[in-house]
Amino acid sequence: MERLRRDFSTITLVMIPVAIAINIAIGQLIYTLKVPLYLDSIGTIFVAAVAGPLAGMLTGALTNLVWGLSGINSFYTAFWITGAVIGLVAGLFSRFGWFKVWWRAIIAGVITGLIAALISAPILTYVNGGVTGSGTDVITAVFRNAGLGILPSAFAQGVSSDPLDKAISFFIVWGVIRALPLRFLDRFSRAEDIR
């Protein structure tokens, strides 16, 4: 309970909206660059690293809820579970010091990406009919044509993009943590896990 109160200090509660805004602003910036990535969970991963798995979960879930309910991307709302799990997993990796070394951060990102693809696939199958409405649907079509089921094809589509996306996101968060002053990081509850 004490740990929970420390994880959700005022600085964390102020950080979370900023982190969600980072997720959304960079997510839309990447969209204008037309790079086949999302990078829409950098804020979530940062909060998870500095304030623990529960704060990360909350940030991830609320990102999808706010983004979806704003009306900009309504169907993101259904993927709040994926957002929450990304925050949870990133927080656990941070707990065991995986944000201290750059290559460990990248491995953590790849694993998180695989888990994210695993969580997204059933939602994608049930709510979206197995497609995302973006260019990566070509991959789904290839796997469907090869005789794979709807769920495995949706998962294959996720595996083609999520691990790379999360590896880059984790690496960026590692860089951000290095670039921030220690005095600032020390205000967060999990500062000792990342330095």
Place this chain on the structure above:
Amino acid sequence: MSTSFSLYIPRESGMHRLHPLTKLALVAFCLVLGLFLPGVWLTYLAFMLLIVPLAAWAGVLPSFLRAVFKTALPVVISVFLVQGLFWPGGTPILHLGPLSLKQEGLQFAIRSAGRFITVVSSFLLLTFTTRPDGLMLALSQRGFPNSIAYIMLATMQIVPRFQTKANTILDAQRSRGLETEGNLLVRLRALLPLVQPLLLGSIIDIEERAIALEVRAFGRPGPKTSLLVLHDTPAQRVLRWLLLLAMLAVIGWRLYLAIAPRLAA
């Protein structure tokens, strides 16, 4: 609020005057219909006979339909192409060059599209007719944590500012000669100089905001007062309970349809 990160449209309609929780219950009911109605066509019926009339009652129908169309179109087109044309081993009903439209795929695509349209339009109905602060106040009054309400509302105000900031950084780096167009490698290399300033600048800012909130007793427990007053009526309270029962009934019906054949066998 100058620019808000929401498609909410203020109107003087009966739908808008409903208590936020009543609207939430209505939308949740539409969502349950979208997710759990059996068969291929029933979700379209729910969309036409419930969601569209509600949007019309709220006086937001044209912009609502435009938003539903914009969100649903890419996924609907894709589901018809991917599942309709690449369904493994289905019954072909129409030949298109080397590909053919499969009956099973077409049926799956129609069912999926109906579900997707109903789900998306339910969320959009809430967005178009409900003030975010009103909804958060209503939830806080029912014991929802204040801090989550703060997070949701603060985010909606911060995002537009951040998007402006992101565009400023994009322009600034372009004027310094950063290539943001060209092949994939060029665009990937542009990523870091764009993302880094946005991240560091905004994260450093939050310390001041935390202090500003602390001196205004943000972390203090106990009841808080609000400028916004919500109106509730006994009829709406009854309606909310009825909607909850209806949701359970729809889910129960679906479960029954899924289990009954197995019980009989």
